[in-house]
Amino acid sequence: MASSQGKEARTGWLLISPPAIYALLLLAAPLATVLIYSVLTGGRGEIGLPFTLSNFAELFQKPIYQSVMLRSLYVSLAVTFVTVVLAYPIAYFVSFHVSPSKKALWLFLITIPFWTSYVIRVALWRTILGYEGIVDSALINIGVINEPLNILSNGMLSMIITLSHAYAPFAVLPIFVSLEKVDRSLLEAGQDLGESRLMTFIRVTLPLTMPGVIAAVLIVFIPTVGDYVTPELIGGGKVPLIANLIESQMLKIRDQAQGSAIAVAAMFVVGMVSLVFVLLNRRFLGGQK
Template identity: 60%
Template sequence: MAAGHRSEARQGLALISPPLIYSILVLAVPLATILAYSFLKDGYLVVIREFTFENYIAVWGDPIFYKIMSRSLIVAALVTLTTVVLAFPVAYFLSFVVSPSKKSLWIFLITIPFWTSYLIRVFLWKVILGYNGVINSGLKSLGIIEEPLTFILYNVNSMVITLAHAYAPFAILPIFVALEKIDRSLLEAGRDLGENRLMTFWRVTLPLAMPGVVAASLIVFIPTIGDYVTPALIGGGKIPMIANLIQAQMLDLDNRPLGSALAITAMLIVGVVSVIFLFLNRRFLKVKQ
C-alpha cells in the first residue's frame, strides 16, 4: 500500500514538474530579482556591496507616491466597477437567453478582441475619442456641436472607458461560468413560492453568481493597476499611474533599485487590498450551488 502511494506521488510529481519549473523560471526568478534590486544602492546584482532599506524609506516618504498610488487605486476601482456592471448583463444573456447550441459561438465572438494587439486597441480608442476623432466628427456632421469636444480625451473618463473595453472579456467569462453552475430548479422554486423575476434574481441568482463577480473583479482590478500604456496614450501622460512611475524610474532615470522598491511596494498594497476585498466577500465565496 505504501509503495503504491509513493508511486502515485512520483507520478504526480512528474506530471506537475514541467509547469512548476516553468513557473519558477518565468515568475519566481524575475520577482526575486526585483526584490533583490530593491535592497541595493548601485543597481548592479553582479557586485553586491551593501543591502539597504533607503529605497523603501524614499518610497514611503515621497508624497508623490501616495498621490499616484491613490489615483491608481481609484482608477482601477472605477474600471473594475464599470467593467463588472457592463459584463454582468452580457454574461446573464449568454447563460439564460442564448440557446445551448449557440453559446460556444457567442463565447468565440467575445474573444475576438484578443485577436488584435492591446496596443492597437488603445490607439483605436484614441482615434475614436480624439480631437478630430470619430465622436467629434460625427457630432459636428450632425450639427450638434460646432467645436470639437476636448473633455472626452486625456482624462480619467477616457482611461476608464478604454480599460473597461480592454478587460471586458476577463469579466464576462468568470461571471458566465458562475451563472452556468446555478441549478435552474432553484429559480423555479423561487417563482413557485410567489417571487417575481426581479426578486428571484436579487435573492437567488445574484448571490449564487457572486463568486464569479468576485473573481471577475480581481481579474480586472489587479492588471489595471499595472497598466502604463493607457495612461501614457489615452491620458496623454498627464495622469500617470503607479506603473508609469515605475517605468520612469527603471528606464528613463535608470534607477532600478528605487523602481524595484516602487514595484514591490505597489504589489504589497494591491495584495492587501485584494485580501480585504476577499474578506469582505467571504460569505459569497462559501455559497453552495
C-alpha cells in the same frame, strides 16, 4: 509495497518537475530579484551593498509616489466597476435568453477583440476619443454639441473608457460561468411564491453568482493597476500610473533600487486589496454550502 510507493513518488516528481522549474525560472526568480533590488543601495545606473530600507522610506517622504499609487487604484477600481456592471447584463442575456445551441457562438463573438493586438486596440481609441474624432464628429453631425469634446484631453476618463473595453471579455466569461450554474428551478420557485422577477434576481440570482462577480473583479482589477500601454498611448504620459513611474525609475532615471521598491510596494497594496475580494469570495462560497 514500499518500493511501489517510492516508484509512484518518483514518477510524481518527474511529472511536476518541468512546470515547477518553469515557475521558478520565470516567476519566482524575477520576483526574488526585484525583492533583493528593493533593499539595495542604488543610484544613477549603479546598485549594490549595503542593504537599506531608505528606498521604502522615500515612498512615504515624497507625495508623488503616494499620489500616483492612489491614482492607479482609483483608475483600476473605476475600470473594474464599469466593466463588471456592463459585463453582467451581457453574461445574463447569453445565459438566460440565448438558446443553448447558440451560446458558444455568442461567447466566440465576445472574444473577437482578442484577435487583434492589445496595443492596436488601445491606439484605435485615440482616433475614437481624440479631437474631431469619431465621437466628436458623430455628436456634431447630429447636433448634440457645437464644439468637439476631445475626451482624450481628459486623461483619466479616456483611460477608464479604453481599459473597460479592453478587459470587458475577461469580466463576461467568469460571470457567465456562474450564471450557468444557477439552478433554474430556484428561480421558478421564487416566482411561484409571489416574488417579482426583479426581487428574484436580487434575492436568488445575484447572491448565487457573486463568486463569479468577484472573480471578474479580480481578473480586471489586478492587471489594470499595472497597465503601462494605456496611460502611455491614451494619456500621452501626462497622467502616469504606477507602471509608468516604475519604467521611469528603471530606464530613464536608472535607479533600479528605487524602481524595485515602488514595484514591491505596489504589489503589496494590490495584494491587500485583492485579499479583501478573496475573503468576500470565500464568504459567499461558504454561505452557499
